[in-house]
Amino acid sequence: MVQSDEELCRQVAEHNAAAFEALLDRHQARAFRLACSILGSEADARDVSQDAFIRLYEAAGKFDGRSRFTTWFYRIVVNLCIDHKRRNKWWRKMVPFSNPDDDPDAPPVDPPSPEPGPESLAIRGDSGRRLRAALEGLSPTQRAAVLLQTEEDLTSREIARILKCSESTARVHIHRALAHLKKTMRADD
């Protein structure tokens, strides 16, 4: 029988190593991908997502089961990412943001579109590099909100729980993020 995340978390709290490995199997890729999207750096994402698993390992007993495990765990990931970005804000001003897509030999990304509207055509011509540059202009919370929606396929209610805000505030974060991305990416054309 497949055990739920919540049950595994309870077992981690009782120092069950196998349960911890099972949660790692299920969530390591999503945690890393989410951290990488928010932080824009694979090395930072590696450190921060590992920190999130260390918190899980050490504080599994604090999971009270009132919310889903994923909500609790992704709140840890997102909070660590936001803290990391705030801590490194001054440093990022000194060192330019490096990007793997700066490689000119990298294959271009131009997703096929079955129904290209005028706005879509303008945006879909952009590369991932420009998208990430536009993401840099978002606040950590806006970035987390929009990425939780697109990458983790979470509803605005679930995002609100992770960000510890109301659903309407989460929707405002998402709207502002999308409006900024739309504006920035169109301005680059």
Next chain:
Amino acid sequence: MRERHLETEIAPYLRGDLSASERVRVAGHLAGCARCRADADAFAAVLKTLAIDAARIPEPDWSAYRAELHRKIAARRDRLEISRARWRSPRLAWASMATAGAAVAAIVLVLMLSRPPQPGVPAVEQLAMEDAMGGADVGLLRNYPVVEHLDLLENYDVIEHLDEVTPADTANENRS
């Protein structure tokens, strides 16, 4: 009255994250509002680009990732154990407590010395002077039988109210 443009409802609408009634209202608005339709089109494109971009994030070598994670967990556990062992060892625990106690005492001493005397609280010198004066008074009272005949005792209350004594009172006193 003209309906306001859509804002925060667009993204949830595109993702099917609205209730049935909200969905009908937003769809109705989009059908009649070119500006909101353009926003919805643009947001859909941004969301799609974000999703595609996320799929391009390269995955790390998971075995190396997990080995590193387990090393970090073990290192933290070791640090915690060393810290606990320090408190469990009586000699180290006493040494740590003594050091902490000395530090606290030093801080308290520095604070006390650097603190100016508070108004209303007499300084040590003032208390010593009052004590000496009190002692002198006690010595004087021990020799009261001698002192009472020397007319040295003064009734300060009388002196204080001398100007209130009328000349008639003084004359009566003289007559008696």
